[in-house]
Amino acid sequence: MDILSSLPLEWVPIYPMNRKDVVFDVFKHHISYKDGLPPYAQARIIDLITNRLIKARQYPTLWVSVDAPGDWYVVEVKRLVKKKIPMTVQPAWKTIVIERNFSQSIHPTYLREGDLPILAPRFDPADYGIKESVLRVLQIMARLKTAYRPEIASLAGFSESHIRNLLKQLQAENLIERRRIGKYEGYAIRTKGLKLAHRSWNIPKGVHFEKHRGEFRYAGERHRRVSRRWRAWLEAAHPNIEILESWTEAPLFYGIPDALIWGRKGEHEILFWLEVDSGHSSKKVMRRNYSHRFQNAYQHAKRLGISIVFCIMGPPWVVRFFPSCIPYLYPNMTIIGQDWRAFGKLPFYETGGWFSGIDNRKKYPTEKPLPFDPSQYPPKPKKKGISTKPKSTKPKYSKGFDDADWWYRGSSEREE
DNA sequence: AGGATCCGAAGCGCAGCGTC
DNA sequence: GACGCTGCGCTTCGGATCCT
Structure with a gap:
């Protein structure tokens, strides 16, 4: 047939x-x-x-x-x-x-004798004259649809320089194109590129894969950017962790992490689950959401016998509020928090605790008083992930946290 | 208000690294 | 030496801020 x-x-x-x-x-x-x-x-x-x-x-x-x-x-x-x-x-x-x-x-x-099924050939990049590394970038683009270079580089695990070349090759083949996304020029996959990506996944022709392929939820610009650069972020902060793969919005169990890294330390597999929270929902909603997710994550990790490092990123007040969303500390889960502007920095952590990269002594300009007493919540941060100093102490927020990047120095610098 | 300046993000070229 | 890849310095662009 x-x-x-x-x-x-x-x-x-x-x-x-x-x-x-x-x-x-x-x-x-x-x-x-x-x-x-x-x-x-x-x-x-x-x-x-x-x-x-x-x-x-x-x-x-x-x-x-x-x-x-x-x-x-x-x-x-x-x-x-x-x-x-x-x-x-x-x-x-x-x-x-x-x-x-x-x-x-x-x-x-x-079967009738000699009645052998005739099937389509399995995908081979060589048949399409495409190199594996180039194909990898295309496959990533198929999920992202539109993206900036650093985002693509992070997800692919390549350097930005190298990604540049690969993107150029894709562009030459008309598989992707340059397009303005918001403020800056980025890249967008073209129909031809999507088709090839689908072929590369051995998806039968004519089926609808679109709704399963990509990222699912709407996300604000900054939210998306932080999520997509999760891999590069973790690599910069904890270079000793071997990263096997990373995806944005990978459905896990009952939740969809904004980004997920599957890695290991020695033989031990670890999931690094990132949630980016801009703080737009009410604290009540936040509490409810997270206590559910933790319950699920804990069950999942226990069943699989792996450990999970859960990272919350957002504006400082969200990270500081976060401990009150944690119903229990689970033995196989680590929970860390970091300011979403501090690219490449994460707190030191030990399995089973809560660790924040936010310096509690620092006053943030639009800070509101904390709605809870921080001392009533479990372990205190053991190490501050932020070492840079403010360049200015003058408040200058006018449009909310999304524009508040001003006190971090270059993102490439590393501690120690 | 309007021009000068600063700054972060993106982009480009190229030297150089390790591996086969 | 080709290949696949990284690091670094420099330019460009545009928005935000500073200064008069």
Whole structure:
């Protein structure tokens, strides 16, 4: 049938009875943690493929091969995928699967002799004459739609200089274009680029992936920028942490972090969950939101046996208010807070506590008195993340915190 | 008020690094 | 030596601030 020929899968039948005409109808789909997609989006692609398979075959099954170090990514894909047909999600090094590995028992299919399915070829960047690094940038752009260079560099984990070259190549191929976004010139992906990104993820032609692909929520300019540069921020602050991947707005469990970094320290996997809070919602709403999220995050981390570092960023008063939103301190979760203007700086932390990078002694011009007594809340910050001094003490806020960047020196400087 | 100045963000070129 | 990549210095641009 025609549907099959549009699916970039491999056919890897299992012969349970040693008869050529009786098979388990297994299709294999490959994904990688380097695809620029969080597990959630990969799972949605798998669902779309599944739907096609159901239309095309009587008893199809799917074997998803996941190229990823550690456990978290594989486990997340496994958890998020809908298992409408017998399915198995395996790390890429597994080259053989058996019936037991599948989520449900498999109905055998009777095949006419020589009746081999014809499938579309799996994506290979070489076929499109595109280098892997260039493709990576394109895939990131497909999620962002429009972005500034430092944001793209951060998410890709490349230097800005290098990103510049890669963007130039994409531009030469008409896959992206320069466009003015707000105040500055940035980059926007073009339809041609989106199509190629979709092909690179082995998404069947003709399915709608748009709503799963990108960032979900509206975010203010600064909010977005801080989120997108989370990786670069963490790299600058804690260079000893190995970062495996980072995404903005990656759906996790019941919450969507503004940005998520999946990394590790030695063999131990860690999620760095960023929430950027501009402080526009009321304190009551903030409290409610966060106590929920922590409960969920804690359960998730416990189930997976990993640890989570949760970071709240926002204007100083939000970070200072934040401890009152924490119902408990959990043993496998660290909570840190930082002023969202202090790029590249994060407080020192130890697992299980609350640490703030905000200097409590410093007076901020538009500061309102604290609505609570800070001393009634758990551990005090152990180290100040801010070392630079104000250049001026004159208040000059007029339009709110979004414009208040004035007392931080260059963002590239590092402590120690 | 209006021009001068400052500053942060983005951009470019290029030297230089390590790896194959 | 080509390749993939980083670091750094310098320019440009535009908004905010300062000064008269």
